Amino acid sequence: MAVGKMAETLQAPLATDTAPSSSAQEKCDHSPDVSKLQDPEAATLEKSVSTEPLQPEPPFPEGGLQAWLVVFGAWAGLFAGLGITNTIAVFQSYISTHQLADYSESSIGWIFSLYTFLAFFCGIYIGPIFDKYGPRWLIAAGVVCVVAAQMLFSICTEYWHFILVFGVLNGTGCSLLFTPCLASVGHFFRERRGFATGLASAGGSIGGIVAPLMLNSLFSNPSLGWGWGIRIYGFLCLGLLSLALIFVRSRLPPKENASIHPDPKIFKQKPFLYTTIAVFLMEFALFIPIGYISSYARAQGFSESFSFYILTIMNAGSFFGRVLPGWYADRIGAFNTNTIATFISIIACFVIWLPFGHTKPGIIVFAIVIGIAGGTNISITPVCISRLCPTESYGRYYATCFSVVSIACLIGIPIGGSIISACDGDYWALIVFTGILYVLSFVMFLVAKSASVGWRLLAVY
Incomplete structure (x- = not known):
């Protein structure tokens, strides 16, 4: 009897220590609950492919000086990095009428498609490296690549110059910035992650507002022109990226035995797979107006100056789209917010751009x-992706998703140029194509949500 009681006494605390509390489980980012799977074999499969243990995460600061300095540093880094991405329409419009005037829109589009492809695809290794070593050396390498690319960009004259400098060097440099800046914010915020990530990514919108206005003024100045205009912009990037290098840091310790290699097994998790497909289609569609809205404006007979300003207007709208939804995404759910935004994009393409884009009020409203x-x-x-994994593996999941999405960035602009050429310079088919991509993305966001919470449309997720 005594031995039996002693055994019970020893076993009781063991059970208490190993069973995580329900409140801790609710606060933990992880893959969908296996208990929802009715089929025992499916449950076994889910357990076998899950690459992360379901363990409670430590408390998040949700604010404080260090956390907000990380947000500021990420904002500065994305001002320079995403600011370049949001300005490719200006670069494409300019070089298509100057240095590369003898090349087709589709051929020129490959320069910027290669840039966007590498900016996201290289993250397939950068994300795991961030999880293992942190952001500091990644950002330092990104600073060198981006600033060097801007200086060399200013003296490019041949097609292959632009491919190597803007496409390869600049694309790789921006890739070294994107994942560390966004993933570091997630280390300091969970409940307010949408708002904090929105503030950080708003730097890209500000960059997209400032750069076209700045470059238009510099390009039109006879004493400066293209060369010094790009160099001055490069010095601005150097100052901003120095702030990112100083302030962006991670909080969570490196994961034990973490690998720097990507893990394709995470695609066996259906919510992550469906989310990746939805983001692929969304980015495919999104880069078409980003890449062609300035050329579209010129094709409708508007001035070159207005074609620069319309991109600024679009990026000004993007600023509000990044900051305000981040606040209510923390309340109604990141997936719900993304689904609503994708539906609005469908309306913008079919109800505004297609019938009224040829008018100045129409194209302005569409851009906004x-x-x-x-x-x-x-x-x-990024917040949607963070809901599908533990925070210490956020870099890996984010980079794995966008390594696939990068293919859409690679083919999007050239396919758009081919559609324009096939329609003898008319843009109506490109607009319809963009709208269809948004429709498919909208459907896949609904499917991704249902894979986690079922077909409950009003569920906060």
Whole structure:
């Protein structure tokens, strides 16, 4: 009897220590609950492919000086990095009428598609490296690549110059910035992650507002022109990226035995797979107006100056789309917010751009609406991904998703150029194509949500 009581006494605390509390489980980011799977074999499969243990995460600061300095540093880094991405329409419009005037829109589009492809695809290794070693050396390498690319960009004259400098060097440099800046914010915020990520990613919108205005003024100055205009912008990037290097840091310790190699097994988790497909289609659609809205404005007979300003208007809308939805995404759910934004993009394409884009009020309204919706997609997508994994593996999941999405960035602009050429310079088919991509993305966001919480449309997720 005594031995039996002693055994019970020893076993009781063991059970208490190993069973996580329900409140801790609710606060933990992880893959969908296995208990929801009715089929025992499916449950076994889910357990076998899950790459992360379901363990409670430590408390998040949710604020404080260090946390907000990380947000500020990420804002500065994305001002320079995403600011370049949001200005590719200006670069494409300029070089297509100057240095590369003899090349087709589709050929020139490959320069910027290669840039966006590498900016996201290289993250397939950068994300795991961030999880293992932190952001400091990644950002330092990014600073060197981006600033060097801007200086070399200013003296490019041949097609292959632009491919190597803007496409390869600049794309790789921006990739070294994106994942560390966004993932570091997630280390300090969980309940307010949408709002904090929105503030950080708003730097890209501000960059997209400042750069076209700045470059238009510099390019039109006879004493400066293209060369010094790009160099001055490069010095601005150097100052901003120095702030990112100083302030962006991670909080969680490196994961034990973490690998720097990508893990394709996480695609066996259905919510993550469906989310990746939805983001792929959304980014495919989004980069078409980003890449062609300036050329579209010129094709409709508007001045070159207005074609620069319309991109600024779109990025101004993107600023509000990144900041405000981040606040209510923390309340109604990141997936719900992204789904709503994608639906608004469908309306923008079929109800505004297609019938009224040839008019000045029409293209301005479209730029504002698609800017708001696209800004929401850009800022909330990382939050959606973070809901599917533990925070210490956020870099790996984010980079794995966008390594696939990068293919859409690679083919999007050239396919858009081919559609324009096939329609003898008319843009109506490109607009319809963009709208269809948004429709498919909208459907896949609904499917991704249902894979986690079922077909409960009003569920906060």
